[in-house]
Amino acid sequence: MDGLALPVLREYYDTLLRAHGGQNWWPARTRFEVIVGAILTQNTSWTNVERVIVALRRERLLSVRGLEEISEAALAQLVRSSGYFRQKARKLKAFVHFLRTNYQGSLDKMFRTPTAVLREQLLAIHGIGPETADSILLYAGDHPVFVVDAYTRRMLQRHGHADVRDPYEEIRALFERSLPADPALFNEYHALIVHTGKHFCRTKNPRCSECPLRPFLPPTIKEMR
DNA sequence: TGCCAGGCCGGGT
C-alpha cells in the first residue's frame, strides 16, 4: 500500500450513506457505556454483549465507581455471556484503574488529553489494542480517529485496496489521509461499513449481489470471459 | 454440528 490518498473511499461512503442512511452509532447511553461495550465486544457478537450491558445496568455497575467496587471474580460472572469472561473482567478492571490513577476517575479530564497522547496511553492498558483504543477515542470521546475492524479490512481486501496482513496502522492512515478529519464522518463511515458487512459480506451466505458497493468491485475471472 | 463473531496478549522465532 502506497502513501497516496484513495479518493474512491469518499465514493464508497457516499454510496453507503445513500443506500442505508445515517446509522446513529454507537448504541450506548453514556460514554462510559461505550467504553465498556468496546471492551466486551472484542471478537464477540454484539448480541452476546447486549445481555451483559443490561445486567450491568441493572446492577448499577455502569460507572467508574461501580466497576471499582465490585470484585474481579464477581464481575467475571456478570460478563460471562460476552465470552472470554475472565479476560474481560480483568480488562475492565485495568481500564478503571487507569482512569482513577491518571485522571481521578474523570472521563472529561481523560478526553481533554491530545488525541495522539491519549491513544498511546490507552494502548498501554492491558486489554486495549488499536481497535478498542480507536473506538473509545471516536465513539466515546469524539476524537477524529478512524476505527479499523474486521469488516473494514474485508471491504478493502475485496476491492483490491489492501491485503489481510496489512498492519492496522496502515489501514487507519489510508482512511485518515483520504478523508477530512471529521469525527462525525469517521463515526458514520465505520458504522456503515459494519452495517454493510453484516448484511452482505458474511462468510456464509454472502449476498454480494445486493451489496451497494458491488458496482465498485473488480470483475471476477468468470465475468472477464 | 461445527463455524463464526465489531481482538488482544504473551511467548516464540
Added chain:
DNA sequence: ACCCGGCATGGC
C-alpha cells in the same frame, strides 16, 4: 517484525 495458541459464550 511477524506468527501462533489461548481465551469462551451464544446464534445459526
